[in-house]
Amino acid sequence: MDDFTSEYSIGYWKQFKDEDVDLPWPTINPELTDEIRMDYLRLLDLAEKDKATAHENYRGWSMCRLCRKANGIGEFEMVIDGVLYTWPDGYRHYIEDHKCDIDYKFYEVLKKKFS
Ligand SMILES: [Zn+2]
Secondary structure, three states: OOOOOEEEEOOOOOOOOOOOOOOOOOOEOOOOOHHHHHHHHHHHHHHHHOOOOEEEEOOOOOEOOOOOOEOOOEEEEEEEOOEEEEEEOOHHHHHHOOOEOOOHHHHHHHHHHHO
């Protein structure tokens, strides 16, 4: 993997909505258009299939916080411009199936990378 000087994590949630940890809870954005949502998923797909992206397995399955299904067993890691971006396998499920809000900073980075 390329060298990196900082890290940026996307799509890591609390285990429970009232858990007292410094992580967000997946939230639905009713303003998010399908056009942007589909474009974000397309870019995420390119990032996940990129040969420079690493994939690491966890010790067990992650569970979807919203529908409780088994949702991914690892995470993706990609270095872009000296920043290590990490996101879980199951991240796309929140965007695709639950229409959760996207990460706008990551969206801009992916647009620049894959345009
Ligand atoms: Zn779900």
